[in-house]
Amino acid sequence: MTDENARTLCCDIAVLGGGVSGVTAAIAAARQKKRVIIIEQGDFLGGVSVSGLGLLGFQDREGNTIVGGIAQELIDRLKALHGTLGHNPCPILNSLTPVNAGLIRLVLLELCKEAGVSMLFGCIPTQALVHNERLCQVRVFGKGNFFDVKADVFIDATGDGDLCSLIGLPFEKGSPDGELQPASLIFAVSGVNKEKLLKYVEDHPLEVDTPEGYETKVAPEFFRKVNGYNLLGLDACIRKARADGRYNDIPRDRFSLITYPNDDTTVINNTRLTDFDGTDIWQLSRGTQEACRQIEELIKFMPAYLPGYEDCTLSFIAPTLGIRESRRFVGRCCLTEKDVREGLIPSDTVALGGYNVDIHHGCDEGSELYIVHRAYGIPYGCMVPEKMNGILFTGRSIWADRVAFGSSRIMGTCMALGQAAGIAASICVQTKCEAGQVPVEMLRRLLIENGAVLTIQ
Numbered sequence: 001m002t003d004e005n006a007r008t009l010c011c012d013i014a015v016l017g018g019g020v021s022g023v024t025a026a027i028a029a030a031r032q033k034k035r036v037i038i039i040e041q042g043d044f045l046g047g048v049s050v051s052g053l054g055l056l057g058f059q060d061r062e063g064n065t066i067v068g069g070i071a072q073e074l075i076d077r078l079k080a081l082h083g084t085l086g087h088n089p090c091p092i093l094n095s096l097t098p099v100n101a102g103l104i105r106l107v108l109l110e111l112c113k114e115a116g117v118s119m120l121f122g123c124i125p126t127q128a129l130v131h132n133e134r135l136c137q138v139r140v141f142g143k144g145n146f147f148d149v150k151a152d153v154f155i156d157a158t159g160d161g162d163l164c165s166l167i168g169l170p171f172e173k174g175s176p177d178g179e180l181q182p183a184s185l186i187f188a189v190s191g192v193n194k195e196k197l198l199k200y201v202e203d204h205p206l207e208v209d210t211p212e213g214y215e216t217k218v219a220p221e222f223f224r225k226v227n228g229y230n231l232l233g234l235d236a237c238i239r240k241a242r243a244d245g246r247y248n249d250i251p252r253d254r255f256s257l258i259t260y261p262n263d264d265t266t267v268i269n270n271t272r273l274t275d276f277d278g279t280d281i282w283q284l285s286r287g288t289q290e291a292c293r294q295i296e297e298l299i300k301f302m303p304a305y306l307p308g309y310e311d312c313t314l315s316f317i318a319p320t321l322g323i324r325e326s327r328r329f330v331g332r333c334c335l336t337e338k339d340v341r342e343g344l345i346p347s348d349t350v351a352l353g354g355y356n357v358d359i360h361h362g363c364d365e366g367s368e369l370y371i372v373h374r375a376y377g378i379p380y381g382c383m384v385p386e387k388m389n390g391i392l393f394t395g396r397s398i399w400a401d402r403v404a405f406g407s408s409r410i411m412g413t414c415m416a417l418g419q420a421a422g423i424a425a426s427i428c429v430q431t432k433c434e435a436g437q438v439p440v441e442m443l444r445r446l447l448i449e450n451g452a453v454l455t456i457q
Contacts, residue, residue, distance in 0.1 A: 019047025
């Protein structure tokens with residue numbers, strides 16, 4: 001990796017990926033007085049969180065708080081700006097925290113600046129220097145410029161594990177037969193009469209009856225008891241549209257809408273890209289086009305068939321696709337279905353999860369949802385490679401089996417993992433140890449001192 005035109009950037013910790021897990025990792029490390037740079041391929045921070053989708057995983061099904069620290073700090077700041085409806089119980093999602101898409105983007109940038117994080121946008125990793133099984137340097141490219149990034153520790157928070165893949169770390173992807181959960185492009189509409197929608201649901205309770213494969217039920221009166229909710233159903237409306245020759249090119253048999261801090265706005269999670277692999281650039285390109293076509297069809301469908309949506313208009317479209325599933329990298333410990341279902345919290349836990357196991361079928365309309373009643377712990381080893389030094393991975397690319405991944409992939413959990421990765425990296429720099437040598441008790445103590453939640457009552 002020699003190029004006289006490449007500029008060298010030196011830091012203690014380099015975070016690749018500016019989604020919620022990467023941002024949280026960068027802030028956590030910078031607050032430990034380390035020199036941190038975050039490198040993001042887009043021109044904003046927050047990843048899918050700026051879609052308005054709402055954050056999941058802050059509470060388990062029993063109502064226990066399971067994510068705190070920097071993630072909760074973000075919510076507190078949004079609350080001061082009237083940018084969230086707070087944490088709400090949810091029969092399907094366990095908890096839901098609706099957020100304003102624009103404000104979360106601003107607040108994450110503000111938090112990074114306050115912590116002293118350097119930010120480089122519009123760049124992707126293209127090359128890496130590995131010496132004696134240690135990642136030493138990563139070359140990134142953007143706008144015709146090359147930068148050689150030297151760091152003591154790199155954190156892969158790209159979501160798809162692009163850096164880990166670049167250096168050849170082993171991974172699994174999807175189910176044993178290669179099926180991946182579908183991707184979606186989130187959008188929002190305004191001008192919604194929510195009272196008319198809820199009245200329709202109360203008069204037609206089967207319209208919120210959960211599908212086969214879901215281990216839960218929703219009562220129509222639930223939606224009036226909370227500040228924010230996810231309404232999944234309205235399948236009779238979809239069947240009518242299909243009988244009329246509409247909605248035939250969208251592979252989803254139920255409608256999914258989420259409330260938003262703005263009163264007349266709802267976020268729509270109903271586009272669906274099946275047989276899709278977000279790590280393939282050609283599929284990614286075609287998928288974005290197809291998702292936009294589906295949005296165009298949906299904004300014609302809603303005024304014609306959904307009660308309360310007669311006067312709705314398109315408000316915004318997320319800046320990026322929401323990729324549910326791609327690579328999961330082999331670590332020193334694997335989060336398993338047994339861990340999740342039994343609510344195990346081992347002594348080396350560095351983050352808690354508590355979302356239900358939610359697996360969308362990659363080839364058809366179906367989904368499966370298995371109840372997770374109580375929080376479980378995610379061990380530190382899930383983000384530490386088996387052999388390679390100088391790197392950690394965080395977010396949805398941690399080592400988990402596919403069923404456990406159906407729970408751990410969501411944004412609240414990914415933020416908790418990011419804070420753990422950032423503080424672990426800072427310990428590596430401070431004590432001059434490798435990621436696999438981090439004293440877990442020291443890591444846990446620092447996490448708790450910084451507001452992380454590692455146990456439940």
